[in-house]
Amino acid sequence: MLVIALWRRRTSFDVFDPTIPFKTSGDWVLLTTVVTMFAYIVLLVLLWNLS
Secondary structure, three states: HHHHHHHHHHHHHHHHHHOOOOOOHHHHHHHHHHHHHHHHHHHHHHHHHHH
């Protein structure tokens, strides 16, 4: 998640411009969703293997 945040900050300079209304690209949302779901699945598998 940190890598995605740094990558977005370096490639999208309009993130910190207060004159531009907030908008999110669908690609960033999809990438973040996939990474988060993968992390939750890994955590779930680790919890199942605990017992």
